[in-house]
Amino acid sequence: MDADDRTREAEDRAAREAAMAELRSLLLGPEQQTLDDLRRRLDDPALRAEDVGAVLAEAFAIAQRDVHLAEALAPTVEQALHRSVQRDPEPVADALFPVMGPAIRRAITHALKGVMQSFNQALEHSLSWRSLRWRLEAWRTGRPFAEVVLQHTLAYRVEQVFLIHRETGLPLQHVVAAEVPTQDADLVSGMLSAIQRFLQDSFRMEEDDRLESLEMGDLTVWIEPGPQAVLACVIRGLPPSELRETMQEIVEAVHRQYGRVLAGFDGDEETMAGSRPLLERALLVQYTEAPRSGRWAWGVLLLLLLAGAVWITQAVRQHQRWDAFRAAVAAEPGLVLLRAEPSGRPPHVEGLRDPLARDPAQLLQAAGVSPDGVVMRWVPFQSADSALVLRRAVQVLQPPPDVTLRLRGTTLYAEGEAPPGWMASARMLARVLPGVSTLDTTGLTTPAERRLRELQARIEAVQVRFSGRTTRLAPGQDAVLRDLAEALTALDATAREAGRGVVVTVTGHTDATASAEVNRQVSRQRAERVVAALRRAGLRVSNTTPGLRIEVQGVGADHPARPERTPDDQAANRRVSFDVRFSDTSIPH
Amino acid sequence: MIKKKICMLGTSAVGKTSLVRRYVQGFFSEQYLTTIGVKIDKKTVDLDGQALTLVLWDLNGEDPFQRVAASYLRGAAGFLLVADGTRRLTLEGALRLHERLHDALEGVPGVLVLNKADLTASWAIEPARIEALQREGWTVRRTSAKTGMGVEEAFEHLARRLLAP
Ligand SMILES: Nc1nc2c(ncn2[C@@H]2O[C@H](COP(=O)(O)OP(=O)(O)OP(=O)(O)O)[C@@H](O)[C@H]2O)c(=O)[nH]1
Numbered sequence: 001m002d003a004d005d006r007t008r009e010a011e012d013r014a015a016r017e018a019a020m021a022e023l024r025s026l027l028l029g030p031e032q033q034t035l036d037d038l039r040r041r042l043d044d045p046a047l048r049a050e051d052v053g054a055v056l057a058e059a060f061a062i063a064q065r066d067v068h069l070a071e072a073l074a075p076t077v078e079q080a081l082h083r084s085v086q087r088d089p090e091p092v093a094d095a096l097f098p099v100m101g102p103a104i105r106r107a108i109t110h111a112l113k114g115v116m117q118s119f120n121q122a123l124e125h126s127l128s129w130r131s132l133r134w135r136l137e138a139w140r141t142g143r144p145f146a147e148v149v150l151q152h153t154l155a156y157r158v159e160q161v162f163l164i165h166r167e168t169g170l171p172l173q174h175v176v177a178a179e180v181p182t183q184d185a186d187l188v189s190g191m192l193s194a195i196q197r198f199l200q201d202s203f204r205m206e207e208d209d210r211l212e213s214l215e216m217g218d219l220t221v222w223i224e225p226g227p228q229a230v231l232a233c234v235i236r237g238l239p240p241s242e243l244r245e246t247m248q249e250i251v252e253a254v255h256r257q258y259g260r261v262l263a264g265f266d267g268d269e270e271t272m273a274g275s276r277p278l279l280e281r282a283l284l285v286q287y288t289e290a291p292r293s294g295r296w297a298w299g300v301l302l303l304l305l306l307a308g309a310v311w312i313t314q315a316v317r318q319h320q321r322w323d324a325f326r327a328a329v330a331a332e333p334g335l336v337l338l339r340a341e342p343s344g345r346p347p348h349v350e351g352l353r354d355p356l357a358r359d360p361a362q363l364l365q366a367a368g369v370s371p372d373g374v375v376m377r378w379v380p381f382q383s384a385d386s387a388l389v390l391r392r393a394v395q396v397l398q399p400p401p402d403v404t405l406r407l408r409g410t411t412l413y414a415e416g417e418a419p420p421g422w423m424a425s426a427r428m429l430a431r432v433l434p435g436v437s438t439l440d441t442t443g444l445t446t447p448a449e450r451r452l453r454e455l456q457a458r459i460e461a462v463q464v465r466f467s468g469r470t471t472r473l474a475p476g477q478d479a480v481l482r483d484l485a486e487a488l489t490a491l492d493a494t495a496r497e498a499g500r501g502v503v504v505t506v507t508g509h510t511d512a513t514a515s516a517e518v519n520r521q522v523s524r525q526r527a528e529r530v531v532a533a534l535r536r537a538g539l540r541v542s543n544t545t546p547g548l549r550i551e552v553q554g555v556g557a558d559h560p561a562r563p564e565r566t567p568d569d570q571a572a573n574r575r576v577s578f579d580v581r582f583s584d585t586s587i588p589h
Numbered sequence: 590m591i592k593k594k595i596c597m598l599g600t601s602a603v604g605k606t607s608l609v610r611r612y613v614q615g616f617f618s619e620q621y622l623t624t625i626g627v628k629i630d631k632k633t634v635d636l637d638g639q640a641l642t643l644v645l646w647d648l649n650g651e652d653p654f655q656r657v658a659a660s661y662l663r664g665a666a667g668f669l670l671v672a673d674g675t676r677r678l679t680l681e682g683a684l685r686l687h688e689r690l691h692d693a694l695e696g697v698p699g700v701l702v703l704n705k706a707d708l709t710a711s712w713a714i715e716p717a718r719i720e721a722l723q724r725e726g727w728t729v730r731r732t733s734a735k736t737g738m739g740v741e742e743a744f745e746h747l748a749r750r751l752l753a754p
């Protein structure tokens with residue numbers, strides 16, 4: 001073929017193409033335009049997405065009638081959910097929250113109810129008279145106690161629920177009530193369906209005539225057939241007709257939810273695992289005596305709570321008592337607490353105790369804890385605590401009742417009246433007292449010294465009066481002088497007895513009317529007059545040391561009893577006064 | 590766990606019950622065999638890490654009315670067709686039985702078991718007959734329920750066929 005031929009051929013083809021195009025446009029006319037549009041749309045992904053988007057919702061709605069869409073979508077949705085949770089669990093958690101809360105609450109309520117019910121039963125069975133009777137019955141008949149109880153109290157109980165694949169007789173799912181011995185689901189399912197078939201064969205029943213119930217002793221098997229699965233409940237006791245309805249509902253639900261799984265069941269029980277909760281709905285139980293909504297149990301629970309509260313209060317109070325005891329011991333001189341174990345068995349206390357300290361058992365009792373049963377071990381020691389030092393001093397020195405001892409620093413002060421002999425021995429003993437460096441006895445007097453002081457006061461209180469400006473004693477002074485003479489005589493005797501020297505100064509006074517010279521003479525004469533009168537009244541003075549010595553002086557108007565404004569004042573200043581001085585200064589003034 | 594229903598088939602006294610007894614731990618009393626014509630046992634086998642439970646339906650041999658309940662076979666995933674190797678008639682009976690149950694057993698894998706292999710002196714099945722059966726497509730196993738010979742293998746062979754696609 002030469003070049004011309006080829007050119008001609010190409011021309012021919014072009015012409016044919018043009019003719020075809022024209023033919024198409026003649027035949028299809030405006031549709032051609034539409035076709036071109038469509039092709040463009042199909043080629044353009046953006047436009048295609050737009051088109052699909054517009055019908056997606058409707059497409060889903062249609063496809064939903066078939067389960068295939070759900071199946072096809074499931075992996076994608078699962079994956080999307082998984083990713084979402086991985087990225088941020090919060091949105092999913094938020095979405096689930098309203099569902100989870102009630103579900104968890106319901107589960108807890110359910111569990112609690114179960115617990116209360118069995119608690120209640122346990123109580124009734126262990127506490128009541130009736131239970132004793134049943135125990136006796138169990139013992140007599142040789143049956144287990146649980147069985148006797150069940151026989152008396154159980155109306156019925158669904159013990160096992162089998163969901164059996166009708167075709168193969170294999171168990172699809174099997175649930176068992178708590179505390180019921182399980183049977184082999186494979187074998188029971190097989191036997192049940194074998195029995196079913198045996199009956200059908202033997203009595204030439206129709207396929208739809210099904211065995212509905214089997215009875216053996218107090219066990220009943222109720223069978224509820226479905227197109228692909230059979231539900232069988234093993235029941236102890238007499239089941240109510242409502243159970244049948246529940247069973248029908250379960251069978252229906254199983255077929256609704258697992259229809260496809262059942263149709264293609266290949267013996268893999270995993271595929272039916274989700275049906276357990278459905279079956280569990282048939283695990284019903286009813287007692288002849290309803291568990292009284294746990295009134296018993298609540299009562300006992302309340303009691304237990306109360307007992308608990310009491311116990312806690314007791315424990316707290318006991319704790320407080322022991323704290324009080326610890327504080328008391330800490331505050332008590334001469335006690336040192338080393339260990340206190342209130343919760344020990346037996347409770348015990350250890351510490352140091354000065355023999356002079358208070359009895360710790362008393363403190364324990366005072367704190368409200370009975371010392372009985374508390375083991376106490378106190379190691380003796382000598383406390384340097386001032387209270388104890390003082391107590392020890394009292395114990396060692398044994399002061400007479402009128403003496404009080406005080407401790408300041410390490411100096412022990414003795415105050416009051418004590419016989420001289422005691423004082424002497426106290427001074428010696430004090431030197432060996434732990435915690436005492438010196439004994440201060442300046443606050444001590446002897447009985448004799450007290451007497452001396454009394455006499456001193458009595459004597460110094462006396463004023464002797466005179467008639468006018470004379471040196472004659474005023475009338476009616478005899479009694480005063482007799483009394484004075486007696487006091488002075490006693491003073492002399494007591495001073496000698498106590499080994500003390502006493503000087504009584506008899507001082508004469510005048511008013512200020514005369515001259516000082518006259519006054520001095522008159523005052524001196526007045527004093528001498530009084531001494532002479534005293535001697536007449538019976539005064540005898542030893543004039544020795546120890547003993548009483550009398551000195552006489554006249555001071556004129558130098559020491560008036562009171563300022564002179566009236567004649568009365570002057571009269572009061574015309575007098576003789578007495579002054580008692582002990583020569584030993586150890587007697588405080 | 591995968592579970593499969595297996596049926597024991599064969600004429601009377603060929604050793605079906607004995608084979609099952611040898612293979613499994615019994616559960617139900619054999620009383621059931623006479624009352625309802627079937628006894629259920631089970632055995633879980635481990636096939637290369639895959640657990641499979643065989644639920645064995647031991648059917649009574651042909652009853653006097655020559656009526657094996659086809660309904661018992663429904664849902665069976667496999668069967669053991671048992672014959673007594675010392676009695677040739679039982680093999681023919683087993684095959685006739687299989688033929689009769691054709692509708693129920695269509696497409697269901699099975700193993701032909703020639704039992705009582707311990708009784709070698711009275712063995713009645715010639716090797717040629719066995720070869721012929723194998724050519725027909727039968728898997729043939731010789732067993733002895735008495736000694737245990739070949740029993741596990743026969744069941745296990747069937748089990749493997751059940752799991753194979
Ligand atoms: N020697 C020997 N005897 C066997 C063997 N298997 C079964 N038998 C005996 O054969 C007899 C029948 O055995 P079964 O197992 O009851 O036979 P079956 O097939 O179950 O019989 P049916 O239930 O009546 O159909 C019994 O006496 C068994 O002891 C075997 O392998 N060797």
Ligand SMILES: [Mg+2]
Pocket residue numbers: 605606607622648649650
């Ligand atoms: Mg038998």
